[in-house]
Amino acid sequence: MHFTNENDTALRFPVLIGDIGGTNARFAILVDSNADPKIFPVVQTADHATIDEAIQSSILDRTSIQPRSVVLAVAGPVDGDEIDLTNCDWVVRPRRMMESMGFSDIIVINDFEAQALAVVALDEEHLEMVCPGTSEATGSRVVLGPGTGLGMAGLVHAQHTWFPVPGEGGHVDLGPRTARDLEVFPHLETIEGRISAEQILCGRGLVNLYRAIAAADGRDPVHATPAEVTGAGLAGKDAVAVEALDLFVTYLGRLAGDMALVFMSRGGVYLTGGIAQKIVPTLKNGKFRAAFEDKAPHSDLLRATPAYVITHPMAAVMGLAAYARTPTRFGVETQGRRWKA
Incomplete structure (x- = not known):
């Protein structure tokens, strides 16, 4: 290379x-x-x-x-x-x-x-903290971007140089963990029988999750687009949409915590893209943080790792x-x- x-x-x-x-x-x-x-x-x-x-x-x-x-x-x-x-x-x-x-x-x-590269180029005014912690100046970082798909990259510092590490981390497996997950997951649309993170954590994935929750509860879905689900969830007008956003940030927190462990990202985890910017209130309701830190036996490590939403357009x-x-x-x-x- x-x-x-x-x-x-x-x-x-x-x-x-x-x-x-x-x-x-x-x-x-x-x-x-x-x-x-x-x-x-x-x-x-x-x-x-x-x-x-x-x-x-x-x-x-x-x-x-x-x-x-x-x-x-x-x-x-x-x-x-x-x-x-x-x-x-x-x-x-x-x-x-x-x-x-x-x-x-x-x-x-x-x-x-x-x-x-943007992670070390942006000022603090363009970073919204969703999990408290202290970012080490040369600590490794992870960027996750739920949008049209689910992008992921790492950033590693060595020999006074920042090395971006692109990857396909958005396609790792994502599985059920709680009793509610076990009710919802059977109704998720799969790819060849597989549920990857991107099947849930992107625009179409949010709609997939919303429909699965409705099916699990025996209800008819009302909304058809990511924007509709997001709007209804943030407004608190639709219980299924509210839960869809809550589970979305929970699963995103689980994945973000996993990637933080993979990269030992003492420099922080950074969420980018339009979806993250639109759902900052939900990302701050505690569910993302709880899932992000719930990584026994390394929960203390995650509690010290900050997570941010990149707000620069x-x-x-x-x-x-x-x-x-x-x-x-x-x-x-x-x-x-x-x-x-």
């Missing part, structure tokens, strides 16, 4: 930064290493046939700044010169992008690597900006993921 170090060529400014999701693409330009990112309006991926078209019409046509380098975070595996995105039709073709738009250097990484962009400013601060693997003109 090849990691960025002092012998690598630094990124040439200005740098175009992009966080490309299934529904939204967020862009910014970093003029130099001391500047704040110039953030552009959020782009709807469905409004543009290609990422090249989106960058040209939404960014380059709206500024006199000509980026020389590009750093993109994408939801999908980065493999080869044609990078397919998981939840949208865009394909990233770095070589063609350089030819058509004049870029000299393009780096493409995984979207949750960018979320992990452009967190991944800020993580990419931190990397673009000082690549040597981060051990980001670039082999097979960097293209130069």
Whole structure:
């Protein structure tokens, strides 16, 4: 593997930064290493046939700044010169992008690597604590993001460098533990007979959980979308939706505690994504914390580990900006993921 170090060529400014999701693409330009990112309006991926078209019409046509380098975070595996995105039709073709738009250097990484980078790039004002504790300055960290799916990454510090560790932790098994779980779990929709964490802890997973609770109680589900379940649960107007949110944060707490143990994350656990930001009141009602800390014989370790919700709407962009400013601060693997003109 090849990691960025002092012998690598630094990124040439200005740098175009992009966080490309299934529904939204967020862009910014970093003029130099001391500047704040110039953030552009959020782009709807469905409004543009290609990422090249989106960058040209939404960014380059709206500024006199000509980026020389590009750093993109994408939801999908980065493999080869044609990078397919998981939840949208865009394909990233770095070589063609350089030819058509004049870029000299393009780096493409995984979207949750960018979320992990953001953890050490954000100020405290963009972190909402949901479990008290003290974050060790160079302690390992975990990022969990319930959204369209369930993303996960670690961040490990060694030799004065932060190393993001992307993974598929959102697909680990999640099983019943309490008597209520045993009533609800038989009604959950499975994948080939299996209940992974993502089957519950994402947008469609919340609806899956809501329907399972209704079925367990012999009731007809009223709500059909994550937003409807979340709204009804937060408003306290629907007992099934309220319990769905309570169980959602309980199961998220269990998984967050498991990942904290895997990474020995004395630097904290960080929840990111739209769902976590919307349900902060439920995350603070004590059920997440109880499940997070309920890890005998290591409960004391978890009680000392803080957990936060990342509230910055452009967190991944800020993580990419931190990397673009000082690549040597981060051990980001670039082999097979960097293209130069």
